[in-house]
Amino acid sequence: xxxxxxxxxxxxxxxxxxxxxxxxxxxxxxxxxxxxxxxxxxxxxxxxxxxxxxxxxxxxxxxxxxxxxxxxxxxxxxxxxxxxxxxxxxxxxxxxxxxxxxxxxxxxxxxxxxxxxxxxxxxxxxxxxxxxxxxxxxxxxxxxxxxxxxxxxxxxxxxxxxxxxxxxxxxxxxxxxxxxxxxxxxxxxxxxxxxxxxxxxxxxxxxxxxxxxxxxxxxxxxxxxxxxxxxxxxxxxxxxxxxxxxxxxxxxxxxxxxxxxxxxxxxxxxxxxxxxxxxxxxxxxxxxxxxxxxxxxxxxxxxxxxxxxxxxxxxxxxxxxxxxxxxxxxxxxxxxxxxxxxxxxxxxxxxxxxxxxxxxxxxxxxxxxxxxxxxxxxxxxxxxxxxxxxxxxxxxxxxxxxxxxxxxxxxxxxxxxxxxxxxxxxxxxxxxxxxxxxxxxxxxxxxxxxxxxxxxxxxxxxxxxxxxxxxxxxxx
Numbered sequence: 001x002x003x004x005x006x007x008x009x010x011x012x013x014x015x016x017x018x019x020x021x022x023x024x025x026x027x028x029x030x031x032x033x034x035x036x037x038x039x040x041x042x043x044x045x046x047x048x049x050x051x052x053x054x055x056x057x058x059x060x061x062x063x064x065x066x067x068x069x070x071x072x073x074x075x076x077x078x079x080x081x082x083x084x085x086x087x088x089x090x091x092x093x094x095x096x097x098x099x100x101x102x103x104x105x106x107x108x109x110x111x112x113x114x115x116x117x118x119x120x121x122x123x124x125x126x127x128x129x130x131x132x133x134x135x136x137x138x139x140x141x142x143x144x145x146x147x148x149x150x151x152x153x154x155x156x157x158x159x160x161x162x163x164x165x166x167x168x169x170x171x172x173x174x175x176x177x178x179x180x181x182x183x184x185x186x187x188x189x190x191x192x193x194x195x196x197x198x199x200x201x202x203x204x205x206x207x208x209x210x211x212x213x214x215x216x217x218x219x220x221x222x223x224x225x226x227x228x229x230x231x232x233x234x235x236x237x238x239x240x241x242x243x244x245x246x247x248x249x250x251x252x253x254x255x256x257x258x259x260x261x262x263x264x265x266x267x268x269x270x271x272x273x274x275x276x277x278x279x280x281x282x283x284x285x286x287x288x289x290x291x292x293x294x295x296x297x298x299x300x301x302x303x304x305x306x307x308x309x310x311x312x313x314x315x316x317x318x319x320x321x322x323x324x325x326x327x328x329x330x331x332x333x334x335x336x337x338x339x340x341x342x343x344x345x346x347x348x349x350x351x352x353x354x355x356x357x358x359x360x361x362x363x364x365x366x367x368x369x370x371x372x373x374x375x376x377x378x379x380x381x382x383x384x385x386x387x388x389x390x391x392x393x394x395x396x397x398x399x400x401x402x403x404x405x406x407x408x409x410x411x412x413x414x415x416x417x418x419x420x421x422x423x424x425x426x427x428x429x430x431x432x433x434x435x436x437x438x439x440x441x442x443x444x445x446x447x448x449x450x451x452x453x454x455x456x457x458x459x460x461x462x463x464x465x466x467x468x469x470x471x472x473x474x475x476x
Contacts, residue, residue, distance in 0.1 A: 001163035001232065004240060006201045008232040009209060010161035014174055016153045016184040017130065017192040018061045024129045024151035025052030025095065025279075032190055036144045044129075044149035046091035051278050058151045059284060061183040062102050062127055063292050065153055068181050068299060069122050071106030076283050079127075079276040088132035088143050096154075098273045101126035102282065108157075109301055110173045111319045112166065120170050121158030127282075128152050133191075147191075153183075159198070159209060164228035168221045171195050172323060176300040180325045188219045195219075199228055201235045201245075214249045215259060227252035231259050303328055311341035320349055327363045330370045337374035344377055347394070355398055367401040368394070376404040383464055389413050413462065422455075422468055426475050429454045440476060451476065 001008055023030060026043035043050045066073045080098040106122035130150035135142050155174065161167045175193060178184040186193045195218045200210035215231060218224045230252075235245055250259040298306070304318035307328075313321075321331045331348060335341045352373070356366060376397070380390050385408060396407045407413070429451060430437050440447040451472055456463055 003236045006236045007204050009159045009200050010167045011159040011198045012157045013196040014155045015194045018151040020057045023149040039146045066103035069106040071103035077102040079279040080273045082271045088134045096128035097126035110169045120160045123156045125155045164225040168225040211245045317345045333370035334374040338377050368397045425458045
């Protein structure tokens with residue numbers, strides 16, 4: 001993306017909350033639905049004299065993620081104290097990893113909307129505990145510490161993205177990977193996956209990096225793209241006006257579609273990192289890595305390639321259908337009951353995903369099962385209903401979760417393909433429209449569409465279009 005000979009340079013830090021049952025350093029549960037400050041204890045509240053105890057399942061999840069992201073794994077990583085003072089950080093420091101993260105130097109391959117493939121480097125992925133959550137209410141603020149000490153894996157990309165669209169595609173791909181390996185649910189709205197985007201500008205052809213601005217806690221793919229687009233344009237306007245771009249953290253206002261300054265951006269030395277004395281060096285044996293590697297599931301891009309080769313669908317379809325593991329499983333379940341893999345793909349991508357997005361539902365919450373969708377496609381292919389009828393059937397399936405056959409029977413929607421029945425309708429239409437019939441016979445071929453429409457109307461939309469057209473051509 002280029003504006004006035006400027007290009008943008010984007011790197012992203014993704015905080016992925018790991019799907020453990022308990023927190024990183026204590027036995028408090030990680031359930032999202034808990035009441036305010038219900039999932040807390042002296043350890044995650046930072047009370048004097050308490051000691052953190054490392055959650056071993058976090059290690060397994062970190063190794064699994066590192067393997068899926070093609071990272072080098074450090075068998076002796078170290079925790080550090082990251083010092084800063086906010087009301088939602090009860091200890092006054094965050095236990096994180098700094099100099100020796102558990103994962104480093106990996107990559108993620110992404111597929112863009114135009115089919116281009118691009119590799120995005122992963123500089124590091126390190127473990128850390130989450131802070132609490134502050135909410136502001138006019139002249140007072142509240143802090144909920146349920147999130148305090150939740151296990152996070154912070155995944156830091158290289159500055160390899162050159163457009164907001166690439167940034168959104170990268171976060172989508174990363175989310176798919178984390179969901180496929182079942183280490184994070186990827187729910188951006190609930191905050192279990194959060195993206196901080198760093199963006200700077202430079203003249204096209206330059207290789208150095210400009211002053212970066214951080215956009216904090218973007219919680220949807222759409223907002224990532226919109227916020228980065230606005231910020232890129234803002235920085236270009238500033239540069240062309242002779243203004244100095246400062247290193248800062250900005251927030252995105254989705255209602256006004258603009259970013260605004262939150263605070264100046266800290267550098268690493270501002271946090272005064274030093275080794276965490278209460279947590280030992282994190283070590284593991286190669287045998288654990290081998291075991292996790294052996295159990296690693298098929299990853300999204302590999303699944304997409306298999307969909308293309310096995311089912312003959314376009315790569316674009318395959319990439320969309322592997323955005324989440326649940327969606328990929330839904331598709332495979334549907335095509336197990338029909339041979340028309342492309343038709344199933346079309347119905348999922350155009351109709352089903354649109355309805356799910358509008359209703360803010362996940363594929364797991366779909367009122368239409370994979371088996372029902374497959375049956376509807378089969379009914380269209382068999383000529384029982386037309387494609388136009390199928391849209392009405394689909395709408396009723398969405399509302400009621402009824403099987404397509406039941407809806408067709410209840411509403412009398414079965415397509416008429418019987419030639420004798422259709423010929424009778426044709427004769428009735430001809431008799432009712434003698435003037436148009438004479439004009440057609442005298443050479444006004446455009447009136448053929450009129451007769452098709454009248455026959456469809458007479459059949460209440462149930463005439464098989466291909467059979468009707470064939471009979472009309474012969475009869476007229």
